[in-house]
Amino acid sequence: MRSPDGSGVSREAHAPFCERLGVRFPRPTCPLFHVLKNGCRVESLQLGHVRKLELALAIYLVVAWRLAHLTRLGRILPELPASAVFEQTEWQAAWLLAEKPPPRKMPTLREVIRRIAMLGGFLARKGDGEPGVKTLWQGYTRLSSFVRGVEQMRSIHAL
Numbered sequence: 001m002r003s004p005d006g007s008g009v010s011r012e013a014h015a016p017f018c019e020r021l022g023v024r025f026p027r028p029t030c031p032l033f034h035v036l037k038n039g040c041r042v043e044s045l046q047l048g049h050v051r052k053l054e055l056a057l058a059i060y061l062v063v064a065w066r067l068a069h070l071t072r073l074g075r076i077l078p079e080l081p082a083s084a085v086f087e088q089t090e091w092q093a094a095w096l097l098a099e100k101p102p103p104r105k106m107p108t109l110r111e112v113i114r115r116i117a118m119l120g121g122f123l124a125r126k127g128d129g130e131p132g133v134k135t136l137w138q139g140y141t142r143l144s145s146f147v148r149g150v151e152q153m154r155s156i157h158a159l
Contacts, residue, residue, distance in 0.1 A: 034068075116136060120136060120137065
């Protein structure tokens with residue numbers, strides 16, 4: 001039986017999980033399931049042992065929360081300065097990975113989220129709307145790897 005949101009999991013199955021995390025959302029289902037399934041693709045892990053799955057979920061839940069939070073903030077407060085959510089290195093790296101010069105003034109949260117999602121395959125065409133968690137996850141994966149590399153280079157004084 002499909003749930004009202006089409007995820008295949010009933011509201012009753014979502015509720016205890018969200019309550020245990022202390023997460024409350026106005027919609028009937030917990031968006032963390034959507035992010036874990038569609039953005040992080042947890043189902044494809046196939047780890048084999050419960051302990052390994054628990055450890056992976058502990059990390060993925062933090063990532064899923066961040067992605068859900070970014071997606072929601074980007075839609076509710078799109079004009080928020082990017083510095084409220086991202087480090088300067090992070091938002092500048094989003095432009096550098098796209099081979100564009102970083103903007104001189106602080107970009108908005110919406111601009112940074114769209115730029116990160118574009119790294120993950122979001123096309124940002126006129127009628128496309130806002131990016132989803134899948135492209136945001138894929139772009140954020142590229143961005144975080146790049147930022148870690150830059151920080152490592154700085155730590156050994158190579159930059």
